[in-house]
Amino acid sequence: MEYFDAIANMSALSFAQHMVNGISLGSLYALIAIGYTMVYGILLMINFAHGDIVMMACYFAFFGITAFHIPWYFTFIITIILTAILGVLIERSAYRPLREAPKNSILISAIGASFLLENLANYLFSGRPMRFPDVPLLSQNISIGGIEIQAICLVIPVVTILSLVVLLHIVNHTKTGMAMRAVSKDYEIARVMGINIDNIISITFIIGSALAAIGAIMYGIRYPGITPMMGVMPGLKCFIAAVIGGIGNIKGAVLGGFILGLGEILIVAFFPDLSGYRDAFAFIVLIVILFYKPTGLLGEKTTEKV
Amino acid sequence: MLTWGWMKMLKVENLVVSYGGIEALKGISLEVPKGEIVTLIGANGAGKSTLLRSIVGLVKPQSGKITYEGEDITGRNSQQIVKKGLTLVPEGRRIFPNLTVLENLQIGAYMRTDKDGIEKDIKRMYELFPRLEERSWQMAGTLSGGEQQMLAVGRALLSRPQLLMMDEPSLGLAPLIIKDIFSIMQEINQQGMTILLIEQNANMALKVAHRAYVLETGKITMSGTGAELLENPEIKAAYLGKKKK
Numbered sequence: 001m002e003y004f005d006a007i008a009n010m011s012a013l014s015f016a017q018h019m020v021n022g023i024s025l026g027s028l029y030a031l032i033a034i035g036y037t038m039v040y041g042i043l044l045m046i047n048f049a050h051g052d053i054v055m056m057a058c059y060f061a062f063f064g065i066t067a068f069h070i071p072w073y074f075t076f077i078i079t080i081i082l083t084a085i086l087g088v089l090i091e092r093s094a095y096r097p098l099r100e101a102p103k104n105s106i107l108i109s110a111i112g113a114s115f116l117l118e119n120l121a122n123y124l125f126s127g128r129p130m131r132f133p134d135v136p137l138l139s140q141n142i143s144i145g146g147i148e149i150q151a152i153c154l155v156i157p158v159v160t161i162l163s164l165v166v167l168l169h170i171v172n173h174t175k176t177g178m179a180m181r182a183v184s185k186d187y188e189i190a191r192v193m194g195i196n197i198d199n200i201i202s203i204t205f206i207i208g209s210a211l212a213a214i215g216a217i218m219y220g221i222r223y224p225g226i227t228p229m230m231g232v233m234p235g236l237k238c239f240i241a242a243v244i245g246g247i248g249n250i251k252g253a254v255l256g257g258f259i260l261g262l263g264e265i266l267i268v269a270f271f272p273d274l275s276g277y278r279d280a281f282a283f284i285v286l287i288v289i290l291f292y293k294p295t296g297l298l299g300e301k302t303t304e305k306v
Numbered sequence: 307m308l309t310w311g312w313m314k315m316l317k318v319e320n321l322v323v324s325y326g327g328i329e330a331l332k333g334i335s336l337e338v339p340k341g342e343i344v345t346l347i348g349a350n351g352a353g354k355s356t357l358l359r360s361i362v363g364l365v366k367p368q369s370g371k372i373t374y375e376g377e378d379i380t381g382r383n384s385q386q387i388v389k390k391g392l393t394l395v396p397e398g399r400r401i402f403p404n405l406t407v408l409e410n411l412q413i414g415a416y417m418r419t420d421k422d423g424i425e426k427d428i429k430r431m432y433e434l435f436p437r438l439e440e441r442s443w444q445m446a447g448t449l450s451g452g453e454q455q456m457l458a459v460g461r462a463l464l465s466r467p468q469l470l471m472m473d474e475p476s477l478g479l480a481p482l483i484i485k486d487i488f489s490i491m492q493e494i495n496q497q498g499m500t501i502l503l504i505e506q507n508a509n510m511a512l513k514v515a516h517r518a519y520v521l522e523t524g525k526i527t528m529s530g531t532g533a534e535l536l537e538n539p540e541i542k543a544a545y546l547g548k549k550k551k
Contacts, residue, residue: 181402192362193414193461194385195385
């Protein structure tokens with residue numbers, strides 16, 4: 001009953017407001033979740049450093065604008081490039097040497113890479129929260145039909161959808177994308193076809209990290225407090241988003257991102273008392289969905305070959 | 307006997323391969339002359355697949371030498387090896403189930419850049435295997451076993467190989483389909499393709515092969531022409547299910 005009362009007490013306007021917030025948060029989760037799912041699809045490992053890559057991207061953009069005074073649009077492009085390079089560097093140094101090692105080793109290495117980035121950022125940038133610079137237009141509040149929203153909230157879903165369209169085109173309609181899909185199913189035979197596995201893996205990390213950077217920049221504009229640990233919670237949630245969507249499946253990651261983002265905002269909106277449990281929501285959803293669909297919403301059944 | 311090096315497309319000398327300390331191949335040697343079908347028969351676990359895997363660079367041999375067209379390819383990586391014109395139709399077909407039939411063919415031509423040539427070859431494959439054309443847009447994972455085997459052969463041919471290596475093409479297929487696959491294999495061979503065929507189905511393999519080797523627990527125990535081995539009483543008893551006379 002409480003639920004219906006809450007809805008009844010909510011005006012259409014504030015509901016619209018929450019929806020806008022939820023959709024923009026969901027879009028951000030979706031962008032970051034794609035990185036988890038793509039790396040898993042190819043390497044069958046969880047890139048625990050992915051959330052910290054998001055954090056590093058925020059710092060790149062922060063220093064580009066505040067310390068180097070590069071115009072914001074250039075900074076964003078440089079940020080995307082630097083983050084892609086960072087992603088490839090992590091893969092080369094932390095994951096590639098362990099290609100033939102047991103899966104657990106590479107997982108531990110991923111956790112190590114994550115800690116390294118967090119502590120490196122703490123050492124270099126200090127743990128003091130910094131304020132992501134205001135970006136003209138995007139950081140401003142605008143009011144549409146009575147609801148007051150930050151302009152970036154309108155940009156986020158559009159950028160996310162565009163990124164997704166480009167990504168799906170690459171994966172489904174290019175030679176490289178075809179090779180990526182082949183590598184994700186059968187390493188050895190892909191090799192016999194003459195595919196350079198290392199290149200394909202690098203490309204996967206470039207794409208995943210670039211999408212994380214795009215997400216990070218918009219995240220920074222939307223939630224401007226940046227700290228070395230800021231990537232942990234979103235990273236965890238996006239990983240969950242990828243899992244509930246069916247890990248390895250790009251559309252699933254997007255779906256999962258939206259479910260978590262929207263759900264998180266709406267729970268807080270409908271049940272303000274529960275706002276302290278906001279972060280727990282993701283885990284509850286994870287448990288419930290995995291209980292009924294262990295491979296995730298869009299995940300395929302896999303039979304592991306012994 | 308003619309054993310001039312240039313006549314041998316593929317030459318394996320004293321190849322030793324081991325997995326975790328256990329020798330799967332204990333120093334085997336064989337030769338594949340240009341234009342022939344050479345078959346290697348043997349029971350499960352004799353090391354047949356290991357041989358093919360080491361030829362295409364998926365397994366690094368302990369010692370020994372693999373020469374292809376006079377060039378030492380031992381221990382090279384797969385990409386370099388297949389570029390030279392070898393290709394593998396793997397055991398259990400291993401087509402890419404998440405790619406369409408057409409994409410599976412296209413990925414066979416991954417290293418080629420001649421778009422027109424690739425398209426022509428895909429058309430040729432569709433003529434050779436009309437079933438595949440009907441299913442061009444279907445995910446390859448939905449094909450039947452026989453169709454998957456045809457796709458695996460088509461995929462391999464799209465790299466325009468000089469040497470086609472087939473690992474147990476008859477595995478798990480109905481007798482009628484096996485017959486089809488073998489007649490297609492002979493047809494391709496008559497058009498000039500050299501084939502190294504690995505089979506458990508010794509009867510079929512020996513009938514089509516110009517030359518045959520018998521592999522037993524990592525060692526070559528017998529060799530000769532296909533016809534010779536078919537008549538050999540020991541082979542008959544061990545592999546063809548006929549009693550010694």
